[in-house]
Amino acid sequence: MVSNTQSLAERILSGDVRAAARLMRDIDDGISGANEQLKQLYPHTGKAYLLGITGLPGAGKSTLVNRIVEHLRKDGLTVGLVLVDPTSPFSGGAILGDRVRMSRHFTDPGVFIRSLATRGHLGGLSWCTNDVVNVMDAMGKDVVIIETVGVGQDETEVVSTAHTTVVVLTPGLGDEIQAIKAGILEVGDVFVVNKARREGADRAVRDLETMLSMKGWKTDEFRPPVVRTEALHDEGLPELMDAIACHRTFIETGERLKGKRVERARYELIELLKETLLTTVLGIRGGMEAIDAISLKIAERRSDPYTEVSRIVSESLKGPGK
């Protein structure tokens, strides 16, 4: 039996899945005690391999992620799965829409699934996602997969700090590939053209390879492979797993993984700082009620956001060196 006098962090470290679920709920609800638990867990993180998966809605990411989990499980690896859905207003313990319902891994104790949605988090979803990734890492999951819907700035950032980032596209998205442009090309370590049985798959692969070749890779850089999959029929998955493993080997050579870890630490730090500064200052300055009153003044042009913000900041911050 698990003792209730143990902290959530201690229970998580001793393998208590319900304690992990509870802490993730606290994180999502913004319960202030959560950071104390996360602090205790942090020394036990940094062991999981972080795999980011992103792409447009409808690219078949969920089906693909399910297949990836299957392959990882066959290799005896445990998996944490963080589904970030900024377009949905509902967070959930393990369920978010159809995409998880179709998951066969729901009852597998080697897989822990958590979904995160917007729910009006003021500071965005990034810090919250980082926290949940850290809990799964501390739980001892071998691989933590972060799946994001969309190609927004937040979504791109959150996966780009993973160790390996997979960008999922589909055929017939010639326009999309043009539109996605440089940003997503910068982010991807492995590109997938999913739904490869569809017309236009060859062209999509060719277009993508052409765009990637124009980038001018240095000899010590990893040149992202383009893999064709048809996740629905489990086609191309061995090739995808090989491509991911290949990038992992590359990253784990020399100082690269360390560099990735520092980059990720910086991202965690900045996101958490941004969020904490905002919520703390709002708390001190009268919370959302005060903000509402100021907003009304601004809307009526009796003030402006620049004046109000510089007032709040100078009233809230100590000077340098104090």
Added chain:
Amino acid sequence: MVSNTQSLAERILSGDVRAAARLMRDIDDGISGANEQLKQLYPHTGKAYLLGITGLPGAGKSTLVNRIVEHLRKDGLTVGLVLVDPTSPFSGGAILGDRVRMSRHFTDPGVFIRSLATRGHLGGLSWCTNDVVNVMDAMGKDVVIIETVGVGQDETEVVSTAHTTVVVLTPGLGDEIQAIKAGILEVGDVFVVNKARREGADRAVRDLETMLSMKGWKTDEFRPPVVRTEALHDEGLPELMDAIACHRTFIETGERLKGKRVERARYELIELLKETLLTTVLGIRGGMEAIDAISLKIAERRSDPYTEVSRIVSESLKGPGK
């Protein structure tokens, strides 16, 4: 001749387009003097009608926006156009990729175009977009269009504070519509199925209408219409302009526009506060160099982000009431 002893804000208010371009460049570069100019301009804002346009990459938003601008210009209205592209690393005075190059409005003095890209803005693009919208508003543009690529959280927020938000979809995106789910349905005041000559347009319209009807609208709510367009051939544009005008009439009835203005003011205030707190604290605490040193400590698990952030916050903030 424009006197150089005038402030940028004064020059903008007297119609100097180059001064506006200059201030927007300063905003993008994070020049600290920009806020002083924005403060001077703010009392002259709040007159423009803000039209948000969002949707997936490849939905044909740029072509559609070009058509919308054409129609607004035919009605004798001046237009400001803010193109937000979080997937591109390049901001530009007026040029960002093909989509603006194809614009016929580039040489029209009644249209002012500005594009914004990520460029590693720490606080995201939102505050920067708000600033540029305010400059265009102060310039006296009748309508300011904010176009965002992507369906991320930031992108959705920035358009959802517009007075009217148009969500652009394409046929054959059955999956996407499922994937986009509630989030984008909440945001849209008008829905467009663009590329309506393509197969599946009828189904897309039907699916969308079904999803919208499931929402259960109250009698005093605006039920978003679904409009079919083929922007490439200028089809469906009168219907779209009517739908936008219809929503505008709705919004301008009673207290609704005021509510929208307060909502927008709150959004501007929070985004600017978030950004200003972060950059000010980083500045005081030794800038990115200090952050790099802390990130290394965290990456090596000699510290953790929670401890570091609570230290930075308590060192930086005054207590309540002080």
